[in-house]
Amino acid sequence: MPGLGRQLLATLKDVNALLEDTNDKNRKAELEQQASKLVKQISELVEKTLNEADQEYKDAEKGLKDASKTCKEAVKGLQSVAEAIEKVADAISLVEKLIAAVG
Amino acid sequence: MKRTPIKSILLTLSVSLAFIAAGCGLTVQQRAGALRFSEATSDLSSLVEEEITKSRFDVIAMNELRVKLGDENFDPKKTPIDTPLTLDHAKRRIDAISALKEYGTLLHALVTTDQEENLKIAADKFLTNIRKVPGVTLDDQKAGAIGQAIVLGGRFLVEHKRATATRQVTEVAHPHIVKIIELLEREFDPKGEHWTLGYESCAEFLITAANSAKSSSNDLASVALVREARMLASANQEKFKGISEKVIEAIHKLRKAESNLVEAFKSQDVSMEDIDSYVTEVQELIKVYKLIRS
Numbered sequence: 001m002p003g004l005g006r007q008l009l010a011t012l013k014d015v016n017a018l019l020e021d022t023n024d025k026n027r028k029a030e031l032e033q034q035a036s037k038l039v040k041q042i043s044e045l046v047e048k049t050l051n052e053a054d055q056e057y058k059d060a061e062k063g064l065k066d067a068s069k070t071c072k073e074a075v076k077g078l079q080s081v082a083e084a085i086e087k088v089a090d091a092i093s094l095v096e097k098l099i100a101a102v103g
Numbered sequence: 104m105k106r107t108p109i110k111s112i113l114l115t116l117s118v119s120l121a122f123i124a125a126g127c128g129l130t131v132q133q134r135a136g137a138l139r140f141s142e143a144t145s146d147l148s149s150l151v152e153e154e155i156t157k158s159r160f161d162v163i164a165m166n167e168l169r170v171k172l173g174d175e176n177f178d179p180k181k182t183p184i185d186t187p188l189t190l191d192h193a194k195r196r197i198d199a200i201s202a203l204k205e206y207g208t209l210l211h212a213l214v215t216t217d218q219e220e221n222l223k224i225a226a227d228k229f230l231t232n233i234r235k236v237p238g239v240t241l242d243d244q245k246a247g248a249i250g251q252a253i254v255l256g257g258r259f260l261v262e263h264k265r266a267t268a269t270r271q272v273t274e275v276a277h278p279h280i281v282k283i284i285e286l287l288e289r290e291f292d293p294k295g296e297h298w299t300l301g302y303e304s305c306a307e308f309l310i311t312a313a314n315s316a317k318s319s320s321n322d323l324a325s326v327a328l329v330r331e332a333r334m335l336a337s338a339n340q341e342k343f344k345g346i347s348e349k350v351i352e353a354i355h356k357l358r359k360a361e362s363n364l365v366e367a368f369k370s371q372d373v374s375m376e377d378i379d380s381y382v383t384e385v386q387e388l389i390k391v392y393k394l395i396r397s
Binding site for chain 1: 294
């Protein structure tokens with residue numbers, strides 16, 4: 001999975017970092033679930049052959065980058081945790097679409 | 104005993120030919136360069152092999168902790184405990200390293216031995232190993248060229264043949280050695296998608312499992328386990344970052360040394376100082392690696 005593996009791992013790291021920084025129990029639970037989904041997606045994609053030129057690939061990559069950026073901003077207090085959770089959820093669904101497309 | 108004119112002429116001719124032949128042999132510098140390069144390939148191969156084994160053991164230890172933490176993303180009944188750095192993955196990398204090591208041994212034999220049998224053994228080992236490397240295809244013609252090059256022939260021409268053979272072997276092997284080096288570069292690239300990504304993912308998966316376990320249980324044993332998992336994951340992440348940077352740097356240096364070596368056998372004018380300095384750098388990096396690993 002050229003390029004995307006690193007981006008997925010970066011997003012997982014950012015979600016874990018935000019988790020450390022969050023005190024709200026509900027938000028923590030949501031972030032934990034999202035981290036767990038990302039772990040599953042990395043494990044699933046690791047053996048797949050992906051094409052960087054596919055639209056699903058590009059969308060997933062962009063979604064993950066946006067999610068990472070928002071998580072980092074949330075740690076700095078520049079964005080809300082809720083906003084970060086929303087962006088991560090978007091990224092996860094884009095990766096799911098990619099997984100469905102490559103079969 | 105009085106020599107006849109013909110015998111004297113023949114003797115003079117033989118001595119002259121011997122000098123000519125010796126003159127066409129390897130220079131002291133070329134020989135030293137090949138030996139230094141061979142030393143570096145051997146050291147680097149041992150290091151990479153050691154790292155592959157040790158990082159795999161790290162991954163097993165991290166996965167075992169994931170199991171203890173009750174990580175729902177890791178079921179040891181369905182997934183091998185060494186995932187993603189499985190034995191099969193490791194073997195393919197070790198095959199590439201063995202080919203590199205055997206290449207160093209063949210070069211060493213080429214510049215030091217007069218025994219064709221020893222050379223043949225070294226060449227056979229190199230050819231057998233290089234054929235196992237994924238993505239490296241050495242056709243029969245190229246393999247035959249290496250096999251023929253190492254036939255040194257009569258002792259009279261041995262130094263001349265040695266130089267020709269060494270040049271021929273380094274030229275034929277060069278593109279394949281470059282491929283092996285590229286393969287190792289890909290594996291240890293700190294920003295790459297191969298061995299390094301597998302290791303780093305495993306450490307991050309352990310952190311994720313520790314986070315989940317932390318919120319689901321508060322008893323002392325669980326808290327201690329979570330702490331152990333976090334400490335192990337961050338220590339491994341930190342250690343591996345340093346290791347992959349040093350390993351990749353050493354591989355880059357070896358690539359430069361190999362390319363210089365090929366040129367140095369084509370022309371006696373090429374300086375061996377560069378090879379010597381690259382090899383010294385490889386060996387310095389290996390020392391730093393050992394410090395980080397220990």
